[in-house]
Amino acid sequence: MWKSLVIHRKELALQNTLVNGQCFNWKKLAPDHFQGILGDFFVTLKRAADNDTHLHYMTIPDDSDGKFLTLFKRYIQYDTVKVQELYAEWSLRLKHFKEIASHIEGVRCVRQDPWECTISFICSQNNHIKRITAMLEVMRQQYGQYICDVEEPVETDASSKEEEKKEPLKAIRKIYRFPTVDELKKATEAELRGLGFGYRAKFIVQSVKMIEEKGGDKWFESLRGKPLEKVRAELVTLMGVGNKVADCIALFSLDCADSVPVDTHVFQIAQKLGYIKGLKFQASMTDKLYVEIGDAFRKRFGDKAGWAHQILFAGDLDSFKEVIAESKKRSLGEITKEENVSEIKGGAGKANPEEGPKQIQNVKRLKK
């Protein structure tokens, strides 16, 4: 049974929020048509082309008591964050932010379950979204609780396309929820390797054990509300969790809106644009440098810098790449030149008077 929730496209664009790399539990069936697994529910989300204000949803099991709606609202931070206000504020404050953001409206950070988020991002290292999504699907099917069957059009390759054009093949996809700590505890390294997790298999097994020893879900909950530095320090103790993954977990599941995950791409952009203090080029990421780049973002965007980061880099997906690549480059360059940005509400980071755009002269290639 279909129901609907009032939320404008500009507050939540399914494409820009659900499959931008912050979570891996959603599948795009068509534009504005997605399916995913959220808690105990299998969810279908849809927007009509002629309706900007309503989001339609259907779940299995049916949401007869509104339990899903509560869960979903918390997931998208419906009551707590208005992204249009953030867009407006940064657009006003920072030249060209608007230019970028106008191409990628409705980007939100979702508030995920920290346990699922942690395992997901351990899988994300040195990996791409498509495979991460596939790996986690396998993990759910192997260790999670069964929810339901869903009929889906089967993926066709080019050669067989002709014959299947008339009546597209349907396949049954079995939907399972994400395993609990106890459920995933049963997985062995060999098992996970066999399932295609590669060298991450060991990290998962060890981290699951560590998480359990620390108290599981209760440990994660105890991290909420703590400052980012503290949260990151705790998370980094897990095997397979470094700064970047820790920041992803903090931002996407533990309410650290000021967390700025610095991946290789952000690192390279920051370097070229002189986000980094001093003129000396550094070939590799260090703890110090990592924090420095994050601080540069926090100084410019304030206590929700992680959201700004997410909006700016959500556009790095193929669908947007060409459209905004140029405007983004200019924009980020512009941002470094902005004065007085530390006045932004809740602006964090230390003021640094002598900081300014410094073109790095001899930027050698990062990778060969």
Next chain:
DNA sequence: ACACTACCTGG
């Protein structure tokens, strides 16, 4: 503190 590398797998 920083540099460098191995590491699973597949597009």
Next chain:
DNA sequence: CAGGTAGTG
């Protein structure tokens, strides 16, 4: 090479 990390000099 891909939205990294642990381990080693």
